[in-house]
Amino acid sequence: MTHSLHPQTRRGRGPARRIGRSLALVLPVVLVLSGTLAVAGVNWSGTPASPVLPVADTAAASGASSRADARAPQDVLRDKLLIELQEKDPGAALTQLQQAVDDRPSLAEHCASIARSLGRAAVRVYGPTKAQSYARPVCDTAFATGVVKATR
Template sequence: MKHSTTPQTRRGRGPARRIGRSLALVLPVVLVLSGTLAVTRVNWSGDSSSPVLAAADASASKASSRTAAPAPHEVLRDRLLTELQEEDPGTALTHLQEAVDDRPSLARHCADIARSLGRAAVRVYGPTRAQSYARPVCDTSFASGVLAAHG
């Protein structure tokens, strides 16, 4: 058996090696240029004449207007707290129960609102008088709010 005297190793002469070297030189240049072009497409002046930027601004303004409006349960709580101060806790609790009956989606917030009413009642009427208004609206959350504010 005869062996060849020429070495069988390729020292960078194959097509895969040439392609790899070409990519190693060209790819960073392409990436830098594409990044530079992307940065130049951004409107840094704040003028929203671009349709893409105008759509982004419109969605941002819609999101801010949604966050600016209080949730229905917050509106109800604020209205009932005002009512508690102007009238009495019993009236506020009655209106809370009516609101929950009219809009079942408010039921999950009922206990929190009743606790808030209980704490406010202690501040306005004192613990003993506030407790006299307790009734089974949203379980015993009004009473627990009274207890939390007193204790």
């Protein structure tokens, strides 16, 4: 009589073993993906996540129509920065633009057009020479491009 060290089940390997192997292959992938998504959703900057312009500061607070409430964030930001440019200087507006893009990366695709608008407005308010003195590398050279195009 010989005794096997590895006794065989009646039908070979059962369904529990197949399910176990499938889980052993799939479960690590699911865990890695869910962990990656969880880490990507965390605000790592340390500052509380808030929109560039709080709703209380926009047209809704002044009682404007619902059409004005539906304005795109980049348009609201552009208007705010143009007012900042007139009240203070282009440097302050460019600093706020950079902060807004850093806080809300979805505005990055509109950064150059906003900076060009600021450059054109700076020429109207300060003249080409003074406006050019405020140029800085926010959104590449879009502000300087706006200044140059406004002087032509």
